Amino acid sequence: MSKVAIEGVSRIFPGVQGGAPTQALQPTSLAIEDNDFITILGPSGCGKSTLLRIVAGLDQPTTGRVVLDGQPVSRPGSDRGMVFQSYTLFPWLSVRDNICFGLREKGMPEARQKEIADYFIAKTGLEGFERHFPKMLSGGMQQRTALARALANDPTMLLLDEPFGALDNQTRALMQELLLGIWEADRKTVLFVTHDIDEAIFMANRVAVMTARPGRIKTLLEIDLPHPRHYTMKTSPEFSNYKAQLTEDIRTESIKAARMAP
Numbered sequence: 001m002s003k004v005a006i007e008g009v010s011r012i013f014p015g016v017q018g019g020a021p022t023q024a025l026q027p028t029s030l031a032i033e034d035n036d037f038i039t040i041l042g043p044s045g046c047g048k049s050t051l052l053r054i055v056a057g058l059d060q061p062t063t064g065r066v067v068l069d070g071q072p073v074s075r076p077g078s079d080r081g082m083v084f085q086s087y088t089l090f091p092w093l094s095v096r097d098n099i100c101f102g103l104r105e106k107g108m109p110e111a112r113q114k115e116i117a118d119y120f121i122a123k124t125g126l127e128g129f130e131r132h133f134p135k136m137l138s139g140g141m142q143q144r145t146a147l148a149r150a151l152a153n154d155p156t157m158l159l160l161d162e163p164f165g166a167l168d169n170q171t172r173a174l175m176q177e178l179l180l181g182i183w184e185a186d187r188k189t190v191l192f193v194t195h196d197i198d199e200a201i202f203m204a205n206r207v208a209v210m211t212a213r214p215g216r217i218k219t220l221l222e223i224d225l226p227h228p229r230h231y232t233m234k235t236s237p238e239f240s241n242y243k244a245q246l247t248e249d250i251r252t253e254s255i256k257a258a259r260m261a262p
Helices: 048-056 095-105 110-123 139-152 169-186 197-203 231-235 237-260
Strands: 004-013 022-032 037-041 063-068 080-083 157-161 189-193 206-210 217-222
Touching (some): 022 048, 022 217, 037 048, 037 237, 095 139, 169 197, 206 237, 231 237
Parallel strands (some): 037 189, 080 157, 157 189
C-alpha cells in the first residue's frame, strides 16, 4: 500500500547573481491515496514540475516535507519511478539493456532480469525492438522504453513530468491509452504533470489545479468516469462538463500569471 502525504511543501530558489529569490511554490499539501491517479494542471511556471521533483527526491523543499508510506522522502529511491518529458534513455544501451539497467544495479540474476524485461517489452509493445538503440527509435518508442524501464523496477509510485508533451497527437493518444491500461492492470499510484486539459481528465481519477506562481493547489476535482477508458469518451457530455470547469480554472490562473509578468 503506497500512501503519500505532501505536507506544507514550499520552494524558494536563490536569486541569480545577487538578485531577489524566486518563490516557485507556496506551502502546498496533498494526500495521495493508494492506487490514486492524480494529474496536475496549472499555468506555465506555476511549480508543477518543482512539486513533482520534490516528491521524487530530486529537489529539496524549503519548508514542509513529503512522506511515503510513513517515511520522509529525502532523496531519490527505487520506490519512485520517474519518467521525464525529454528522452532520458542511455544512448549506448539497447532497449532491453535500458529496461534492465536498474535491475542490474540491484544485482538481480540475469535470468530474472530477462523475465521482467520480456514482460514489460510485451506490455509496452516493444517486441522486435529489443536490440535497437535509442537513436533508432521514434519518440513514442523511446517513451515506451522509458516507461518500461521505470515499471521494471516495480516502484510503489510512478511520477511522470509531461511525458507525452513532445509527441504528435496520434502517438500521444496511443500512449495515454497504453499507460492507462497498465495502471488499470497493475494499480500503481501515479502523479502525472501535464499542461493538456483533455489529457488531465482522460488519465486521472483526480485533477489537481495549481494557481499562478508561486503555485499552490487551489482545486482538487474528482473525475467520475468509468474504466476502462477509450478515446471516444473525450466527446461525451460528462467529459465536456469537466473540461469546461477546468478550462475556466486554468484561464483564470493564466490571466493572473500574465498580469504578474514583467
